[in-house]
Amino acid sequence: MIDFGKIGDIASxxxxxxxxxxxxxxxxxxxxxxxxxxxxxxxxxxxNPDPTTVDIKPVIQSITVHCPLYVDIRNNDFIIxxxxxxxxxxxxxxxxxxxxxxxxQGRKKALMQMSGTEADEPTPIPPKEGAEIRISFISDGSxxxxxxxxxxxxxxxxxxxxxxxEGYTAVECYVDGILQEGTTARIESVExxxxxxxxxxxxxxxxxxxxxxxxxxxxxxxxxxxxxxLYKKVDIASVSVSxxxxxxxxxxxxxxxxxxxxxxxxxxxxxxxxxxxxxxVEVSEIVEKNNGVVMFNAVPFxxxxxxxxxxxxxxxxx
Numbered sequence: 001m002i003d004f005g006k007i008g009d010i011a012s013x014x015x016x017x018x019x020x021x022x023x024x025x026x027x028x029x030x031x032x033x034x035x036x037x038x039x040x041x042x043x044x045x046x047x048n049p050d051p052t053t054v055d056i057k058p059v060i061q062s063i064t065v066h067c068p069l070y071v072d073i074r075n076n077d078f079i080i081x082x083x084x085x086x087x088x089x090x091x092x093x094x095x096x097x098x099x100x101x102x103x104x105q106g107r108k109k110a111l112m113q114m115s116g117t118e119a120d121e122p123t124p125i126p127p128k129e130g131a132e133i134r135i136s137f138i139s140d141g142s143x144x145x146x147x148x149x150x151x152x153x154x155x156x157x158x159x160x161x162x163x164x165x166e167g168y169t170a171v172e173c174y175v176d177g178i179l180q181e182g183t184t185a186r187i188e189s190v191e192x193x194x195x196x197x198x199x200x201x202x203x204x205x206x207x208x209x210x211x212x213x214x215x216x217x218x219x220x221x222x223x224x225x226x227x228x229x230l231y232k233k234v235d236i237a238s239v240s241v242s243x244x245x246x247x248x249x250x251x252x253x254x255x256x257x258x259x260x261x262x263x264x265x266x267x268x269x270x271x272x273x274x275x276x277x278x279x280x281v282e283v284s285e286i287v288e289k290n291n292g293v294v295m296f297n298a299v300p301f302x303x304x305x306x307x308x309x310x311x312x313x314x315x316x317x318x
């Protein structure tokens with residue numbers, strides 16, 4: 001069996017010589033959540049120069065960012081991409097919003113549309129030679145994602161928030177074996193190589209569900225397929241369990257499947273998968289509907305082999 005994770009690690013080692021800063025919208029304001037994440041910046045498309053004016057150069061419209069699987073990049077993140085020359089110097093900077101990342105077995109990539117309205121100064125790139133920060137992600141004593149190594153500038157601070165890993169909740173953070181306050185790693189002044197360890201717990205309480213649907217759908221790589229799949233995320237506002245009955249509250253909305261055209265809503269008989277935990281349930285009772293909110297009961301059922309292997313359609317997530 002081919003280990004695509006190791007292939008992704010090898011690709012990162014040889015190709016990820018560029019960096020990105022990732023900013024995210026919080027309460028209407030952009031905040032930087034990650035800086036200097038190693039990646040490979042590839043040019044996706046360019047404008048042609050005006051043939052009558054020699055002073056006009058091609059203008060890059062979009063670029064593709066290729067990065068390791070661990071990178072927490074999301075749809076509509078604001079990206080500052082930094083192209084690095086062979087000598088380690090910054091030779092170009094691009095900024096803009098990215099789309100929903102496409103995930104393969106070994107790598108992750110996102111298309112970034114250039115923006116001239118939200119330009120920002122990038123975080124200074126780390127030196128070509130610097131202290132290495134080794135980062136691992138552990139749950140119950142085992143790695144849940146491949147570890148990563150980042151270079152940090154000697155004498156400068158290094159900060160990293162625990163990345164979001166679906167199905168897990170960050171509970172602790174250690175820097176060189178010392179427990180930190182909260183789940184953010186902070187090194188006030190980098191002097192030597194350091195080790196950061198993020199500890200995660202499996203999330204027992206479902207945070208969202210996906211409708212179980214059979215029919216036409218779009219895969220994350222943009223190709224069409226047909227069969228059992230798990231459609232768009234629906235956030236759970238509250239959930240309780242008693243005698244194997246889940247009582248769930250969420251927004252009372254009707255989803256129209258973008259490819260299949262089915263109307264998906266919380267009603268008796270609707271089937272869905274609660275995540276994390278991948279619990280297959282069927283709606284048994286509508287308890288209450290009020291002001292756009294629905295409370296319902298759902299009971300587990302034993303899925304068929306085809307249902308259990310249903311494709312997860314991250315392509316449709318906002």
